[in-house]
Amino acid sequence: MKGSVYQLKGVSYTYEGSGAPALDMGELSIRGGEVTVFTGPNGSGKSTLLALLSLDITPTKGELLLFGERPVPSRHRRRIGILDQHPYLFDTTVRANVEWGLRARKMVDGMDGQVGEVLDALGLSSYAERRARKLSGGEMQRVALARTLVLNPDILLLDEPTAHVDASSRERIESIVMEWVSREGGTAIVTTHDLALAHRLGGSAYRLQDGRASQTGVDNVFMGHFVGGVGGLFDTGHIKINVAGKRLGEAVTLRAEEVILSTHHLESSVRNNLYGVITDVSLGDGGLLMVTVDCGERIVASITPSGWADLGVSVGERVYVSFKASALRVIE
Amino acid sequence: MGYLSDSAAVAADLIFGFDPEVYGIVLTSLKVSVSATVAASLIGVPLALLIALNNFWGKGLLRLLLNTLMALPTVVVGLFVYALIGRAGALGGLGLLFTPAGIILGETLLALPIITNLTLVAVETLDPRFFKTCRSLGGSAVRTARAALYEARLGILAALVAGFGRVVAEVGVAMILGGNIKGFTRTMTTAIALETSKGEFALGLALGVLLLLVALLVNGALFALRRRA
The missing domain is CATH 2.40.50.100 (RNA polymerase II/Efflux pump adaptor protein, barrel-sandwich hybrid domain)
Known part of the structure; x- marks a missing residue:
């Protein structure tokens, strides 16, 4: 998907009771079909930005456009997949976790095949019947990614996706995301404090500081x-x-x-x-x-x-x- | 002291000799309490989910009300339901007064705020990421509620046990609405009250021990479930 996926027009967000905006993005376009990375220290506005992009909050000023239109959360959320730094896994098997969204969206035709495929891609086939919460941090992160990717989103929002995972899980998560972007034309938006990760993922990089973005982050x-x-x-x-x-x-x-x-x-x-x-x-x-x-x-x-x-x-x-x-x- | 130890010896005989009267009373108590707990759960758990998963005006007030009702005195419930199902009451024609069904109705009302409120707390104290995850995966309200039921299952089970504990141990509702009729509406607690007032400690003591045993078994089962999880 080429062209702008998100357009931020003078967007800022101020938390209730707080004087200064947590995020003040000005004008920014996020292109489709590639990886965009936002780096910055804790408190720089990364979480607020992700909350905006995932349509959990709306700008207090300015306008955010998604696919060129004002987003309707109930409709547009289906196109956005989210991978959290600490994902919540349901207290059930790996397979049931991955199937959850498909069942919720009544996309059960051919579900077994899709789930098998994504589990395989993330190296989780042998874990399918294990309890998701008994897995290691890296494995849990892969389950969460599988659960998101199986829904075939257009946009993937990743919040510090590899901050707490082992090296092998990290490599697999990074390569799956890269492959998804290049093969499916997906749009990945990553926030991280890890500049090396930003470098490995390539694409456009922005540095967030005090809620403002500048495109000089990781030259x-x-x-x-x-x-x-x-x-x-x-x-x-x-x-x-x-x-x-x-x-x-x-x-x-x-x-x-x-x-x-x-x-x-x-x-x-x-x-x-x-x-x-x-x-x-x-x-x-x-x-x-x-x-x-x-x-x-x-x-x-x-x-x-x-x-x-x-x-x-x-x-x-x-x-x-x-x-x-x-x-x-x-x-x- | 000797009187008490004599009573204890007779009580042990009643328990271990499987005295039909004693166990008949235990059975009535269990039937009534389990029925009331089931009825209160069928209403209270969905109600709690409905309250927990929706934001509406007056939610805080409703919570305050539920909290207050948790401390509802049993005799007050007895009084209200008596007025309802007594001969002159709106439901007087159903003939529920002094029947097990009458006790079940009263005890359901007694357990309802407890089960509703504790289930509400169990669901609302689920990890906030749970709700975010359901939303991002496209979960409808019903599917999210079903998942919440499962994720909060231990807290909800504890709510049911608390509700059961309340009704199995109460005496006011069972006395007022059941009438303590031997072999029909006599429960463990009403029997203990009666026997004590007659100065017959042995039967009361036997029932008291069995009542504690029931509480121990139910809570032990919950404890075991928690450990397994």
């Missing part, structure tokens, strides 16, 4: 490890990056506006100097250009059109890429 995420298990030097397997401080983690992030491009090697105090080929130039937020340079890792820099003109280079040519060690954020 650059590098996965890897710190050399020698101490802070300072981060190895992605392709490049080594100097990182200020002693924090350790499995990923480091870099905002596109922190990256400097030059045609000559900079003699400066900047600790990271790389050299690579420009692979892509596209228009980003606020009229800035997003320039992708392959230095062994793809690094995105945002620069003004006049800066790009002064640089005098184009796609396929080589540039120097510099950024300060203090510009990197470590993700644990």
Whole structure:
């Protein structure tokens, strides 16, 4: 499904008795047929945004359109699947949980086949007759995803889908969601504080801060490890990056506006100097250009059109890429 | 002291000798109490679901009323129903006064607020994610109610046990509406009251022990169910 699925027009939401809005989204379109990720710390408005998108609450200001029209919850909810961070599973078998929505919607023709298929895809076939609540966190999350996907929604809202699950469940959940998006043309909207997850899922990424969204969230995420298990030097397997401080983690992030491009090697105090080929130039937020340079890792820099003109280079040519060690954020 | 221990010895004889009069009274008590509990559940549980799953004006007031009615004195229920089914009452023609059916009617009214209120609490204290999940999966009101019935089953069972405990142990309704007729409407509690007033402790003591045993069995069954869950 291409085009805008959700359109937020000056949407804000203020909880009763609270002075400041919990969410103030301004203008935003969420495109169909791809993954959109909202990252941000606790209290940044992620839950409020999901409540809005799932039609549980309506904007206190502005207008939210779904498929180009004002949503009618009783009708449009059928098209939205929700996967919670801590899903509620009915105190019954895995199969009965997955069948619940189908029975509720009287979609029982061919139910056994559909349920078998989705259980199989999520690696749950052998668990079908087990009690859902006796499973591990990752398995329960997969049951909840199966229960949602079997209803064939157009939109999937995922709230921190892999925050409390083991690595194998996480991989399976991510790959199923990605496959669902690419094969079925589904629209996945994910909120997470995990920038690495946002990077793996790709698609459009927004950063939520104090209820406001900006599209500069996860321009650059590098996965890897710190050399020698101490802070300072981060190895992605392709490049080594100097990182200020002693924090350790499995990923480091870099905002596109922190990256400097030059045609000559900079003699400066900047600790990271790389050299690579420009692979892509596209228009980003606020009229800035997003320039992708392959230095062994793809690094995105945002620069003004006049800066790009002064640089005098184009796609396929080589540039120097510099950024300060203090510009990197470590993700644990 | 000797008098009490003599009574205890006679009571033990009555219990272990399976005295027909004693067990006849126990049976009447159980029949009446179980019937009243079933009747009150058939009305109270759906009513509680209806209240829990809907928002309407006056819901708070209704809850206050139900809470108040939980403390309804048995003699007051007895009095009202007596007025209703007594010869001059609106339902006087049915001939329910001084019959087991009359006691069942009164005890149903006694158990109804307890069962309704405790079921309401059991459903309303379900995980809030339950209701959200039902809604997002497209559950109708009826399907959500059915699921709530199952998810809150232990709390609802506890409500039924509390209702049963109330009616099996009460004496006011059974005395006023049943009339304590030997072999017909004499229940454990009315028999104990009568025997005590006659100074015959043995039969009262035997029935008292059996009454406690019934309560123990019912609560033990609930306890076992909870542990299994």
